[in-house]
Amino acid sequence: MKHSDYDQQKKALQPFGELLDTMNVFLSEKRVRGFLQTMDDFFQISSSHSSFPVHVSETKNENIITAELPGVKKEQIKLEAYASHLTISIESHESQSGADDKSKAYFRKEAFQQSSRTVALSHPIDESGITASYQDGILEVRVRKPNGKSIRIHE
Incomplete structure (x- = not known):
């Protein structure tokens, strides 16, 4: 890149330089940093169970x-x-609250999270043929296959 091209690009970006400086100052303020941390916490909590591995055999x-x-x-599983x-489906609800005597502030966090996975089987499900167990973080659901009928082909 020629020196003159660089100067032209620098001049073109100058109006944004002041804006970027203002944004950096704004985002580094204590209140804004606290707000941004709260938003980060929210998305971290809400995505913790957003997807879970499911295996079908x-x-x-x-x-x-x-x-x-x-x-x-177990109570969170449906x-x-x-x-x-x-x-x-998994549903969870978390609630936290507290007070900071030093800054005389009160806070409360509420988090509700729901996630689900649907498995399509190759046959209709008979509800009486389903059993489920949950142990050590592993859910196992057994779905009995329907008995098919063998069809004889005539000549």
Whole structure:
């Protein structure tokens, strides 16, 4: 790049230089940094369970759906079966509050998070043929396959 090209680009960006300096000062202020940290905390909390691994395996008689849910309590898990789909949902609600006597400030944090995964099976689900267990952060759902009927082909 020629020196004159660089000077032209620098001149073109000058109006934004003052804006960028003002933004840097604004973002470094204590109140704004606290607000930005709160936003970072919110998105970190809300994304902690946003997706969870689900594995599906199949035997001759059943489908086995396994979900890895570390740190999730059994009461937070909801299972629903519709036609040939099984949905695993997690709901959590966190609430924190406190006071800082030094700055005479009171704070309260509320976080509600919900995530779900749906597994499509190749057959209709009979609700009476579903069993589920949850141990050490691993959810295992077993879905019995329907008995098919063998059809004989005539000549």
